[in-house]
Amino acid sequence: MPRISPFTLLKFACVLAVAVFVAVLPQIFDSRLDPGSAEFRVGQFTLVGIWFVALLGLNVLTGFNGQISLGHGAFVGLGAYVTALLSLGRPGLELYMLDPPSWLPIGDGMRPVFTIPIAALVTGIIGFLFGFPALRLGGVSLALATLAVAVSFPILMKRFDEVTGGGGGVNLNLPTTPFGWDISTRHWLYYEAWITAGIVLVLAWLLVRGRVGRAFRAIRDGEIAAVSSGVNSALYKTLAFGVSSAFAGAAGALLAIEVAYVNPDTFPVGLSILLLASAVIGGLGSLAGAAFGALLYVFLPIYSQNPPIVSWDFSNQAPAVVFGAVLIAIMLLLPGGVAGGFRRLTGLVRLGLARRRADRSELA
Amino acid sequence: MKKVLLAVVALGAALTVSLPGAFARLEAPKARQADPGVTSRSITIGGTFPFSGPVSSYAPIARGMETYFRFVNARRGPDGKRGVYGRQIIFKTYDDGYNPARTVQLTQQLVLQDKVFAIYGSLGTEPNLAIRPYLNQRKIPQLQIATGASYWGAQHKAFPWTMGWQTDYIAEGRVYGKWILQNRPRARIAIFYQNDDYGKDYLRGVKQGLGSRASSMIASELSYEVTDTSYASQIARQRASGADTWILLTTAGTPTVRALGTGRAVGYRPEQIVINSVAATDQVMAAAARTTGQEYVNGVVSTGYLKNNTNPKYKNDPAIRSFRRIMGKYGPEGGVDIRNTFYYYGVANASEFVRLLYKAGKNPTRASLMAAARNRNWVNPYTLTGMRTLTRKGDAFPLDQGKILRYNNGSFTEISPLYKGR
Numbered sequence: 088m089p090r091i092s093p094f095t096l097l098k099f100a101c102v103l104a105v106a107v108f109v110a111v112l113p114q115i116f117d118s119r120l121d122p123g124s125a126e127f128r129v130g131q132f133t134l135v136g137i138w139f140v141a142l143l144g145l146n147v148l149t150g151f152n153g154q155i156s157l158g159h160g161a162f163v164g165l166g167a168y169v170t171a172l173l174s175l176g177r178p179g180l181e182l183y184m185l186d187p188p189s190w191l192p193i194g195d196g197m198r199p200v201f202t203i204p205i206a207a208l209v210t211g212i213i214g215f216l217f218g219f220p221a222l223r224l225g226g227v228s229l230a231l232a233t234l235a236v237a238v239s240f241p242i243l244m245k246r247f248d249e250v251t252g253g254g255g256g257v258n259l260n261l262p263t264t265p266f267g268w269d270i271s272t273r274h275w276l277y278y279e280a281w282i283t284a285g286i287v288l289v290l291a292w293l294l295v296r297g298r299v300g301r302a303f304r305a306i307r308d309g310e311i312a313a314v315s316s317g318v319n320s321a322l323y324k325t326l327a328f329g330v331s332s333a334f335a336g337a338a339g340a341l342l343a344i345e346v347a348y349v350n351p352d353t354f355p356v357g358l359s360i361l362l363l364a365s366a367v368i369g370g371l372g373s374l375a376g377a378a379f380g381a382l383l384y385v386f387l388p389i390y391s392q393n394p395p396i397v398s399w400d401f402s403n404q405a406p407a408v409v410f411g412a413v414l415i416a417i418m419l420l421l422p423g424g425v426a427g428g429f430r431r432l433t434g435l436v437r438l439g440l441a442r443r444r445a446d447r448s449e450l451a
Numbered sequence: 452m453k454k455v456l457l458a459v460v461a462l463g464a465a466l467t468v469s470l471p472g473a474f475a476r477l478e479a480p481k482a483r484q485a486d487p488g489v490t491s492r493s494i495t496i497g498g499t500f501p502f503s504g505p506v507s508s509y510a511p512i513a514r515g516m517e518t519y520f521r522f523v524n525a526r527r528g529p530d531g532k533r534g535v536y537g538r539q540i541i542f543k544t545y546d547d548g549y550n551p552a553r554t555v556q557l558t559q560q561l562v563l564q565d566k567v568f569a570i571y572g573s574l575g576t577e578p579n580l581a582i583r584p585y586l587n588q589r590k591i592p593q594l595q596i597a598t599g600a601s602y603w604g605a606q607h608k609a610f611p612w613t614m615g616w617q618t619d620y621i622a623e624g625r626v627y628g629k630w631i632l633q634n635r636p637r638a639r640i641a642i643f644y645q646n647d648d649y650g651k652d653y654l655r656g657v658k659q660g661l662g663s664r665a666s667s668m669i670a671s672e673l674s675y676e677v678t679d680t681s682y683a684s685q686i687a688r689q690r691a692s693g694a695d696t697w698i699l700l701t702t703a704g705t706p707t708v709r710a711l712g713t714g715r716a717v718g719y720r721p722e723q724i725v726i727n728s729v730a731a732t733d734q735v736m737a738a739a740a741r742t743t744g745q746e747y748v749n750g751v752v753s754t755g756y757l758k759n760n761t762n763p764k765y766k767n768d769p770a771i772r773s774f775r776r777i778m779g780k781y782g783p784e785g786g787v788d789i790r791n792t793f794y795y796y797g798v799a800n801a802s803e804f805v806r807l808l809y810k811a812g813k814n815p816t817r818a819s820l821m822a823a824a825r826n827r828n829w830v831n832p833y834t835l836t837g838m839r840t841l842t843r844k845g846d847a848f849p850l851d852q853g854k855i856l857r858y859n860n861g862s863f864t865e866i867s868p869l870y871k872g873r
Binding site for chain 1: 487503504546548549550551552555556559560562563564566576577580581583584585588646647648649676677678
């Protein structure tokens with residue numbers, strides 16, 4: 088049996104421990120808080136799971152493949168709209184007096200949970216197609232092109248208001264536990280998000296540790312060198328776009344189910360920018376970094392916005408400022424983000440241990 | 452090494468086996484409780500507002516509301532007690548940046564964590580659309596929301612816990628239509644509207660107000676997107692249509708100023724410009740005048756349902772004087788620009804809500820608050836003289852009247868009788 092380093096085992100144990108913690112977190116809240124607060128906290132952590140999925144996608148594209156995307160929020164939005172349309176179905180849309188063209192394969196309304204893979208697939212294909220023109224761009228130009236996607240997304244959704252409900256958007260049906268399972272709706276949404284996150288995490292992990300991941304990183308670190316080593320840069324770059332948008336689409340689907348309302352203002356340009364900032368602060372090039380980024384994205388605005396009874400200062404505007412300040416601090420002090428910080432820490436520990444082992448073997 | 456691996460696998464197996472137990476739902480016994488948010492000393496309410504983001508210019512509305520509640524908490528009411536029947540009003544406001552996904556989260560926070568008695572004054576059509584099903588499902592009042600969309604009144608039967616307040620956009624549009632029929636019956640009309648629910652509601656109202664003559668009178672009907680940066684092509688076409696009456700159905704701020712500026716630039720000089728009430732505020736008109744010159748915007752017509760606190764006619768009006776006193780004494784630190792009508796709106800709206808709280812009784816419940824909201828028949832002193840606040844079965848629009856106002860050199864004067872929008 089090959090020698091597995093104790094650190095790899097430790098990493099797996101940590102992941103397992105976190106998974107268990109995530110699984111029992113709703114129960115912990117239920118037992119320690121009053122029903123209202125417990126429900127609220129579970130809801131917050133459901134959102135953490137949703138943005139974790141989105142950031143995993145962004146990390147694959149920008150962290151592992153080096154393609155800057157300022158348009159990730161648009162793909163999240165696309166997934167959300169796909170879920171909205173499919174779960175409402177044509178009859179549901181008619182109640183909004185919407186009249187999508189007959190060639191669109193919108194059925195009669197399906198269970199929201201089944202729309203998640205469909206949304207991921209549709210968004211993934213569109214992202215993959217976007218990857219082709221993106222091949223000609225790099226660096227700042229690509230960032231601008233993706234920014235254009237983010238800017239135009241809300242406008243497109245308003246333009247095709249016969250399908251999307253325009254500015255007013257559409258309300259999805261309030262979520263319910265499917266299949267008559269005996270679990271509260273709040274818990275169901277939580278597990279739906281985190282099981283999806285688990286699946287996406289495993290997929291992302293398999294991707295980055297395999298040939299594809301190596302190709303991604305090779306392209307990121309030196310495209311010309313990678314191409315001269317025989318890496319099909321065009322294929323892998325478009326693949327990265329496809330995979331990352333698919334993950335974003337899944338996150339969007341979960342968001343639509345959770346919030347039960349989609350409209351263009353839900354996915355403004357700011358979302359894409361904040362997502363990139365969260366990915367950077369969490370740690371690009373690290374799957375765990377996506378988790379830190381998601382925690383930051385959900386909790387930072389809340390804790391920097393001191394809920395006021397009477398307030399006439401800037402506290403209501405604090406989130407954006409604090410986000411920016413944290414981003415600058417991270418860029419200066421910990422360029423690898425929070426995950427990078429942890430890696431450095433374990434690196435130091437390993438170095439210390441290795442030194443001790445070397446000293447001991449010298450003495451022996 | 453194998454031992455360690457074995458131990459990890461065993462641990463994992465043990466946890467996997469115990470996990471299904473973790474899925475058992477904890478059933479909390481449902482005790483009969485009083486409505487949340489009400490104690491013997493306080494009533495907690497909450498709302499979401501765009502303190503940041505593209506429409507943060509509406510933030511003074513929340514400040515006006517906060518100021519009025521501070522006043523109520525400090526003064527002695529008709530029963531001699533401070534607050535409402537001795538209960539202090541705690542008003543929690545959160546910034547949703549006009550993003551409905553954030554509105555949903557923050558409203559859930561208000562409901563589940565802050566345990567508010569009611570959602571009050573939340574601003575924005577889309578944000579309120581996002582939270583409406585959730586609040587109605589849980590039977591939580593969603594009252595006096597700061598949006599003129601017609602949804603709230605029109606769909607009150609489907610969503611009985613939701614009610615607006617101000618004269619809605621369709622009603623306002625009808626007022627314009629009626630006034631034009633009476634005062635400019637041979638007008639050729641060009642309408643420039645924002646391409647969303649806001650603009651389309653107004654448009655619908657104008658056409659209903661014009662009735663059967665709408666199609667013959669409207670020479671041009673063009674729209675713009677909120678994100679457009681230039682209206683040159685549309686406005687040039689409207690000028691080419693030869694319309695002598697130009698109706699702008701634009702949001703406050705940049706869109707209105709840009710439309711007027713573009714009109715001036717392409718040489719469009721209609722006899723009469725009509726601007727919807729949300730946009731026709733002193734600030735916006737002053738900003739427009741800086742671009743187009745005062746002469747271009749003089750004569751602009753709009754509607755109002757509130758007394759304008761800068762109108763010299765109301766200098767000694769008791770409502771205006773109390774507004775100035777309240778803002779001066781309880782307003783935000785550092786003072787505010789009292790001419791900003793959004794503060795006045797906030798105070799007017801909050802005064803209505805306090806009246807509803809009184810009407811809900813000495814021991815208010817959510818149900819009694821909604822019952823009060825659905826049976827109003829009184830005069831709100833901050834609204835125009837002659838306006839009646841009226842709701843009853845079949846009428847979920849508290850305010851539905853308006854007067855035509857004309858703008859001239861920095862102030863608005865009322866030039867018409869009160870029209871019924873509904």
